[in-house]
Amino acid sequence: MTILPDPQTTSAVLILDGSEVSLEQVQAVAEGRCQVVLSSAPAFLERITRGSAFLERLLAEDGVIYGVTTGYGDSCTRLVPSANMEDLPRQLYTFHGCGLGEVLSHEAARAVVMVRLVSLCRGYSGVCVELLERLVWLLQHDVMPVIPEEGSVGASGDLTPLSYLAAVLCGEREVLVGGERRPTAEVFAELGQTPYRLKPKEGLALMNGTAVMTALSVLAFTRCSYLTQLASRITAMAVYALDGNPYHFDADLFAAKPHPGQNRVAARIRADLHAASTPRNSARLQDRYSTRCAPHVIGVVEDALPWWRQFLETELNSANDNPLIDAEQEKVMHGGHFYGGHIAFAMDSMKQACANIADLLDRQLAQLVDVRFNHGLPSNLSGASPERAALNHGYKAVQIGASAWTAEALKLTMPASVFSRSTECHNQDKVSMGTIAARDALRVLTLVEQVAAASLHAACQGVELRSQLQDTAPPPADLQSFVHQCRTHFPPLAEDRALERELRLLCDLIRQRCWNLYDA
Known part of the structure; x- marks a missing residue:
């Protein structure tokens, strides 16, 4: 090639x-x-x-x-x-x-x-x-x-x-x-x-x-890989907006648990927050798990990407019909290379790991909108003036929607590969369900992208609202630059407005991998 x-x-x-x-x-x-x-x-x-x-x-x-x-x-x-x-x-x-x-x-x-x-x-x-x-x-x-x-x-x-x-x-x-x-x-x-x-x-x-299941899995892999980066960026935005502890992502801390992908996620968030080494005694102690443990959730996906790639690229570059023809040794080889077990296993595990990212982002969004946990931000992240505060509800419905999409994603994590059915007069008496697993994974990824779109929209609002509070340091440069990029696609939320069109646009931008989030 x-x-x-x-x-x-x-x-x-x-x-x-x-x-x-x-x-x-x-x-x-x-x-x-x-x-x-x-x-x-x-x-x-x-x-x-x-x-x-x-x-x-x-x-x-x-x-x-x-x-x-x-x-x-x-x-x-x-x-x-x-x-x-x-x-x-x-x-x-x-x-x-x-x-x-x-x-x-x-x-x-x-x-x-x-x-x-x-x-x-x-x-x-x-x-x-x-x-x-x-x-x-x-x-x-x-x-x-x-x-x-x-x-x-x-x-x-x-x-x-x-x-x-x-x-x-x-x-x-x-x-x-x-x-x-x-x-x-x-x-x-x-x-x-x-x-x-x-x-x-x-x-x-x-x-x-196995061409259909493999093709769908390739598309799923690309989308999944991008989501780990986007979820890292949204997490950093949430930590800043929540006035969280940036030292939860300390390099020495993560060196003590050296999963490579988990460490990459922590390094991204640490760089986004411009967080140097942990001080001797941090003023802010322990944030809730949805921010503090974000590298441990996103990192599972990041660490699984290499072996998913191995499974998919091996299947992609295989001869997988039956019988195979070995013209060199002049023999017809009857076998079962059409069986999509590796694809099924990869996709079943991908949808589970990615649904966890939706759950993570949904929990971060729940903190951002709740005055009991958001450390001084307005209720539901509303940007309305004090005179209009009673009329406006900010991201209340968006968080409900994100919760619904998350629940659906989690519901779809049942593995398809265990549902083998005997077919074709019991000739095909053990089958892989690889194509169903790949289709499920794509549906879960769509739902995760919807949760990410909602979380990103709200996180931009949260970053800006936090930066406007007295005695608050401005956002780190990378986060500030990213919020500016996002603002070219949608404005801040002052008075309530219908956000469907903006969320659909964000889903499209995520699918298209619009932002170059981190250098390879």
Whole structure:
């Protein structure tokens, strides 16, 4: 894999040659910041071609190959007449066209296509080069399959959602293009593309894999990683606004419990607060846990990110369909690499750890609005004049909303991976539920982002109100600068106003990773 600048655009160009791809590169492709091309290196093209050539020779010599001359799953004992073999891949994606629920976003669909392409480029799937070129074409022309979210149990891979990718390649079903949902055949005709005819093994190669759960997990990882930084910044703002003890984040203190991620979070908050070493005897003793223990909550996520990355990048760069084709040693290997257990475990743990961040921020917000705990700030952080104080309620309803979003996030932390169901006539009698786990994680992340948006809005108000109090030092420079950046998007809250639009804007800005919070 090579990355080159594209002279025609501001995007990078990723050349796929079967070598490893990072989560960040998949994210860049999903967001349209990176274009994809297939390597023209002879060694790469030969490796792909050898797999499909070996299958053709095996078919001629042995006459029986699973999924090529047989039915699928528990139907593997049923032989398909040679006259019908070419129709078998179409049958596979046709009968799997039963997905329901909401459809994947355009960004998620791009990630799915990219993840499946990366896996097939490994050279163990018995596909031809033209199929890879067709997947690249979809990305280059931004023609994305309409993929329903629901219907996968995460083994035998993401069969039902990936059937929509296979069908689109063949000119069927619908695509997302230019923000519209349109018939694939119509879009292909406009762009001069012909429907592809799948070779005997290619239906399985496209569908029998973990591309959907992996793609969604990549998007979740990116959002989760950003939230740990944002939660660190909001915590520092809350500590200042609450007139809290900045020495709870002392470097020597955290050296005594050396979890690396936890220490990074403490260092961020310490730097934001410009807190030097703890004095001999601090005037302010112990703050409540939602600020004092913030590094211990956010740090769990920060420390989990490396092993989540390991799980996701290994899955991303794997051959995960069945059977695999080893053209070098000339053997067909039947196994269960479509099983999404690693993805399921990573996503189940991510949603639990991230929901805890929502709970943390919600507790900080509860302190900020409550005159019993906010050390002299106005009730509900209202910025109204004394004459109007009785009429205005500040962030009262926002805190209620944050509590509701937090409760929903916490409710969704039940692990999906333990709910295996026996399916497909008990052939698929133990399944991963990886795709459900990934979808759950994304929903939890959306709720956490909503709590973060509410907390950020209120924390800006709290910082400014605190700085206006007599005998209060101005906010540290980094916090002051950040509040100024936020104020370009929403003003202080004086008289009550409906905040929905501003909160939705903040959610979008968080999703887009708008602020460069800390240097890498």
